[in-house]
Amino acid sequence: MVKDPKNKYIPFVPIKMEHRAWPDHQITHPPVWCSVDLRDGNQALVDPMNVEEKLELFHTLVDIGVKEIEVGFPSASETEYEFLQALIDGHHIPDDVTIQMLVQARPHLIRKTFEAMEGAKNVILHFYNSTSTLQRKVVFHSDMDGIIQIAVDAAKLIRELSEPVIRGGTNLRYQYSPESFMGTEMDNAVLICQRVLEELGATPENKVILNLPSTVENCMPNYFADEIEYFIEHLPSRDCAIISLHPHNDRGEGVATAEMGLLAGAERMEATLFGNGERTGNVDMVTLAMNMYTQGVNPGLDFSNINQIRSVYERVTKMKVGERQPYVGELVFTAFSGSHQDAINKGVQYMRESNSTLWEVPYLPIDPSDVGRQYEPIIRINSQSGKGGAAFVMQANFGYDIPKAMQPEFGQIVQVETDRVGTELKPERIYELFRDAYIDIDAPYRLIKHAFRESTDGTGVSHVTFEGTLSHKDTVFQVSGEGNGPIDAFFNAIHGQKMDRFTFVDYKEHAIQAGSDSMAVAYIQLRDAQGTDHFGVGVDHNINLAPLRGILSAINRAVGK
Numbered sequence: 001m002v003k004d005p006k007n008k009y010i011p012f013v014p015i016k017m018e019h020r021a022w023p024d025h026q027i028t029h030p031p032v033w034c035s036v037d038l039r040d041g042n043q044a045l046v047d048p049m050n051v052e053e054k055l056e057l058f059h060t061l062v063d064i065g066v067k068e069i070e071v072g073f074p075s076a077s078e079t080e081y082e083f084l085q086a087l088i089d090g091h092h093i094p095d096d097v098t099i100q101m102l103v104q105a106r107p108h109l110i111r112k113t114f115e116a117m118e119g120a121k122n123v124i125l126h127f128y129n130s131t132s133t134l135q136r137k138v139v140f141h142s143d144m145d146g147i148i149q150i151a152v153d154a155a156k157l158i159r160e161l162s163e164p165v166i167r168g169g170t171n172l173r174y175q176y177s178p179e180s181f182m183g184t185e186m187d188n189a190v191l192i193c194q195r196v197l198e199e200l201g202a203t204p205e206n207k208v209i210l211n212l213p214s215t216v217e218n219c220m221p222n223y224f225a226d227e228i229e230y231f232i233e234h235l236p237s238r239d240c241a242i243i244s245l246h247p248h249n250d251r252g253e254g255v256a257t258a259e260m261g262l263l264a265g266a267e268r269m270e271a272t273l274f275g276n277g278e279r280t281g282n283v284d285m286v287t288l289a290m291n292m293y294t295q296g297v298n299p300g301l302d303f304s305n306i307n308q309i310r311s312v313y314e315r316v317t318k319m320k321v322g323e324r325q326p327y328v329g330e331l332v333f334t335a336f337s338g339s340h341q342d343a344i345n346k347g348v349q350y351m352r353e354s355n356s357t358l359w360e361v362p363y364l365p366i367d368p369s370d371v372g373r374q375y376e377p378i379i380r381i382n383s384q385s386g387k388g389g390a391a392f393v394m395q396a397n398f399g400y401d402i403p404k405a406m407q408p409e410f411g412q413i414v415q416v417e418t419d420r421v422g423t424e425l426k427p428e429r430i431y432e433l434f435r436d437a438y439i440d441i442d443a444p445y446r447l448i449k450h451a452f453r454e455s456t457d458g459t460g461v462s463h464v465t466f467e468g469t470l471s472h473k474d475t476v477f478q479v480s481g482e483g484n485g486p487i488d489a490f491f492n493a494i495h496g497q498k499m500d501r502f503t504f505v506d507y508k509e510h511a512i513q514a515g516s517d518s519m520a521v522a523y524i525q526l527r528d529a530q531g532t533d534h535f536g537v538g539v540d541h542n543i544n545l546a547p548l549r550g551i552l553s554a555i556n557r558a559v560g561k
């Protein structure tokens, strides 16, 4: 890096705006979506897609609900041309889908593109030439008049070649891109686009798409929004044009650029799945659409099976979706850190208990099930995690609803293990820790036999009698006791067996599904004479036995310490 970058890089000069309206606008409806995956996405791949791969991606885009799809640059290569033929001849294009073809503003390429569209029903012919100050200087060695001439000549030829195609039944529309629009003086951008509209005979009934790209993203999104608002305000034939955007992502601001461009009045958006495209990519259609969705705007695209879309994308493009890519990345619905887990845990519980349909879970901007990801672990456990996380894993994966008072103790058991191993603990390991600490504890005290009897006294109050055999190490002994329920009767029965230094504090029981069976789980909280709490867990098919096992688990854990 150089010490003084201002001697190396020319900063973007924003246009002067006295008043701007776009900051007060809101996105209330989706744009017309156009996928450029098969063109801009494809041209940026190490190995461009073959015909079969392109076909698979085309069908995926159709299934998502994209109605305008740029299928390639048919004058560029045999593969591009063949793909178009395969699409058309194989009747792969639904009647409500329009295919778009890109071509430079060069006569021989335009002619070849017309040949390629034969037999297609709905076509957008997209032509472009670069208009920026930089490209005029270093690529085209031309002033603005020369650049306008290239576009106007192309428009004239396109109109001529269109006549037989339209007569042949093709619904042909036009799109013009002043390529590198972001780096073009706005008055020049308006001028060239107006001349193209006139040359193509655009009318309010037959609008031409003016596609305004940030070919290389070289300014902040607010400056781009100013450009769009200025352009729209100053275009004389505004009512004859559909304003489209084609944002790239060189500064990592493609999504913001697209969103602010929509606020500034754009009506159509060219984008790609997961932001594939030249260099840092095109704007990501998934993020844009799902951002709208989380603001209550239906984007008109279906991403309810995002994992499937991602797997097609990764297979055909050989690109990888990043782990933190919004809405789709492996880790974007996962929390490792304690305070996040605690809040998610509480939010999920709140959602379970409230009847509201509103999504109100902290740290999760979207319900993962809306993109088909409900079965993936939201909360994963490592040394950054807390008690709420371990409790969530036990609830979400194994159905154990650990009482709040017990969570710190189990959280500590998990914490010790994460510190010991230094890596993530999988849910199965967390269950093992729980089982070893609370369930598989049958020493020194063990229940060998048990019987309950229920009776009702003269006043109609029912009593339970417990009679049982227990062992303590090698000694077997009998106990019996009465109480107003099974737990009370058992607790009274063991009173006097050196187990009487505990008082009963709390109890919670629920059922869990274990395969085709239902089991009862009881969580017991006892307190010893020093005021220390001891927790135990009992699991049994018998709803009366589970708490007894829980009491013994608590006592065994206490006396075993």
Ligand SMILES: CC(=O)SCCNC(=O)CCNC(=O)[C@H](O)C(C)(C)COP(=O)(O)OP(=O)(O)OC[C@H]1O[C@@H](n2cnc3c(N)ncnc32)[C@H](O)[C@@H]1OP(=O)(O)O
Residues within 6 Å of the ligand: 040, 043, 073, 075, 076, 077, 103, 104, 105, 106, 109, 128, 129, 130, 139, 140, 150, 179, 215, 278
């Ligand atoms: C921003 C974008 O993503 S635009 C899309 C870019 N995509 C692609 O380029 C992929 C497909 N392209 C190709 O396969 C090839 O470029 C082809 C087949 C279309 C053309 O190939 P070639 O003519 O051999 O080469 P190339 O594209 O380098 O052409 C450069 C010439 O065209 C001119 N040119 C480039 N773009 C345009 C344009 N949009 N309109 C008019 N002229 C143009 C250049 O100034 C240059 O002219 P010069 O020869 O007088 O210096």
Ligand SMILES: CC(C)C(=O)C(=O)O
Residues within 6 Å of the ligand: 040, 102, 128, 177, 179, 180, 211, 213, 214, 215, 216, 246, 248
């Ligand atoms: C052809 C145009 C729209 C383009 O791809 C770009 O400017 O990035």
